[in-house]
Amino acid sequence: MKHIKEDARTIPVMAETEVLVVGSGPGGLTAAVAAAREGVDTLLLERYGCFGGVLSQVGVEGVAWYRHEKTVESNGIGNEFEVRAKELGGSSKEPQSDSEALDAEMFKVVADKMVLEAGVRPLLHAMAVDVIMDGNIIKGIVIESKSGRQAILAKRVIDATGDADIAARAGAPYSKASKEELMMVTVMFACRGINRDVFQEYVSQTLKPSYADWAGESWGQRTSGKEENMFSPYIEDPFKRAVKEGLICLDEGIAIGGTWSTLSPEGDATQLNMVHLLKRDCTDVWDLTRSEIQGRDTVLKAIAALNKYVPGFEKARLRNFGMTLGTRESRKIVGRYSLTGHDVMNQARFDDTIGIFPEFIDGRGIIILPTTGRYFQVPFGCMVPQKIENLLVVGRAVSGDQTAHCAFRNMMCCTVTGQGAGTAAAVSLKNGVYVSNVNIADVQKLLIKRGVKIL
Numbered sequence: 001m002k003h004i005k006e007d008a009r010t011i012p013v014m015a016e017t018e019v020l021v022v023g024s025g026p027g028g029l030t031a032a033v034a035a036a037r038e039g040v041d042t043l044l045l046e047r048y049g050c051f052g053g054v055l056s057q058v059g060v061e062g063v064a065w066y067r068h069e070k071t072v073e074s075n076g077i078g079n080e081f082e083v084r085a086k087e088l089g090g091s092s093k094e095p096q097s098d099s100e101a102l103d104a105e106m107f108k109v110v111a112d113k114m115v116l117e118a119g120v121r122p123l124l125h126a127m128a129v130d131v132i133m134d135g136n137i138i139k140g141i142v143i144e145s146k147s148g149r150q151a152i153l154a155k156r157v158i159d160a161t162g163d164a165d166i167a168a169r170a171g172a173p174y175s176k177a178s179k180e181e182l183m184m185v186t187v188m189f190a191c192r193g194i195n196r197d198v199f200q201e202y203v204s205q206t207l208k209p210s211y212a213d214w215a216g217e218s219w220g221q222r223t224s225g226k227e228e229n230m231f232s233p234y235i236e237d238p239f240k241r242a243v244k245e246g247l248i249c250l251d252e253g254i255a256i257g258g259t260w261s262t263l264s265p266e267g268d269a270t271q272l273n274m275v276h277l278l279k280r281d282c283t284d285v286w287d288l289t290r291s292e293i294q295g296r297d298t299v300l301k302a303i304a305a306l307n308k309y310v311p312g313f314e315k316a317r318l319r320n321f322g323m324t325l326g327t328r329e330s331r332k333i334v335g336r337y338s339l340t341g342h343d344v345m346n347q348a349r350f351d352d353t354i355g356i357f358p359e360f361i362d363g364r365g366i367i368i369l370p371t372t373g374r375y376f377q378v379p380f381g382c383m384v385p386q387k388i389e390n391l392l393v394v395g396r397a398v399s400g401d402q403t404a405h406c407a408f409r410n411m412m413c414c415t416v417t418g419q420g421a422g423t424a425a426a427v428s429l430k431n432g433v434y435v436s437n438v439n440i441a442d443v444q445k446l447l448i449k450r451g452v453k454i455l
């Protein structure tokens with residue numbers, strides 16, 4: 001690859017803050033709200049025009065689709081998402097669990113309200129592109145936006161980009177699976193014009209889907225046994241039939257099959273999580289481009305199959321694509337502690353716990369639901385990168401192995417790390433120490449005071 005040398009330049013400082021949160025998905029949104037609620041000056045930076053990350057930008061509605069009668073919850077800010085959305089009429093009953101499916105569009109408003117009410121300073125349409133370092137301290141971030149290249153100075157930084165962009169640029173060690181091993185990416189879509197009653201009758205009388213169906217040719221998932229016969233809104237056979245009968249033809253590395261979520265009385269079907277592209281690296285802009293274009297083309301093929309083979313979808317038409325491609329996995333920091341598959345499947349306990357997450361594992365051939373009340377504690381150490389003193393990483397990029405990732409990548413677990421990190425950043429400022437040295441007992445006390453279940 002050719003290279004050119006960029007000239008050094010002087011850029012304006014557009015803001016200074018105590019806590020800078022980069023990225024506003026479930027992890028970042030929660031981190032910013034948590035820090036601001038503790039009274040520290042907090043700025044939340046987001047590259048797109050709305051807060052919410054995958055939830056509002058891709059259209060993933062099921063923030064707690066794991067929840068069943070005996071599930072033990074983390075009781076943090078993440079649980080407020082459902083309450084606030086419901087109050088605004090921005091949610092409906094999620095089809096496979098005791099939870100709310102959040103309306104992705106309305107969640108943009110929910111997030112705005114939570115940010116403003118907490119006193120977070122919002123900054124949209126700004127992409128973090130570099131770090132300003134002073135030894136092992138991040139002094140600030142360089143952003144690019146329509147206003148140009150500018151700097152934001154900060155005392156504490158929380159990397160909530162999902163891809164550990166900030167940690168990577170700051171030189172903190174990270175890992176990333178090979179392209180062959182990375183979890184698939186997805187072009188999410190929604191349809192209009194479905195006949196809900198006819199579809200539901202087909203589901204209950206003919207399709208009768210359960211989690212056992214996830215073990216089909218495409219995913220080969222295994223369960224812990226108890227999930228096998230539970231209802232899952234999963235559909236794959238009509239797509240296989242469409243390929244077999246020559247209605248559609250799929251390119252290498254593309255799969256159709258997956259779940260639906262809300263079916264509105266007006267005939268909308270949202271969060272159609274069915275078109276997947278394999279072996280893509282979402283930190284490679286060429287892979288992102290290819291996936292968006294191939295994914296959209298494949299969605300039209302999926303709709304053709306739905307029209308022909310699925311009762312209730314005969315007249316379905318495309319309503320919208322997700323605002324952007326949905327990505328599940330890329331960089332993960334090598335943290336002070338790395339969560340393991342053993343931890344998340346064996347109710348791990350940690351002295352530096354900052355929250356809990358139910359035993360919910362989804363991905364890499366495993367689907368386990370927290371139907372029995374089991375849960376693991378989430379350690380502060382998995383958010384602490386090596387080498388950098390004033391940075392925490394939250395959400396799906398925390399430190400852990402591939403099986404642990406299938407637990408902590410879930411949105412509610414991202415809110416657990418987010419709230420833990422936002423609170424730790426506030427405590428570290430008040431105590432005049434970097435986050436790497438924060439007194440964890442003080443953080444835990446504050447989290448308990450806020451109603452978070454940490455033990």
Ligand SMILES: Cc1cc2nc3c(=O)[nH]c(=O)nc-3n(C[C@H](O)[C@H](O)[C@H](O)COP(=O)(O)OP(=O)(O)OC[C@H]3O[C@@H](n4cnc5c(N)ncnc54)[C@H](O)[C@@H]3O)c2cc1C
Pocket residue numbers: 022023024025026027028045046047048051052053054055057058060061062063064065126127128129160161162163165185186188273325326327328394395396397409410411412414
């Ligand atoms: C198709 C799909 C379906 C899924 N289904 C479910 C599900 O049903 N339930 C569930 O719990 N989880 C689900 N997940 C997983 C879950 O959505 C993600 O793991 C979770 O959203 C990660 O949260 P996060 O806060 O770490 O990052 P994200 O939600 O990815 O948010 C990162 C934010 O940072 C912003 N950003 C990134 N880089 C920069 C930068 N350099 N500068 C400024 N801003 C930046 C992004 O625009 C984004 O807003 C799904 C994921 C996908 C892709």
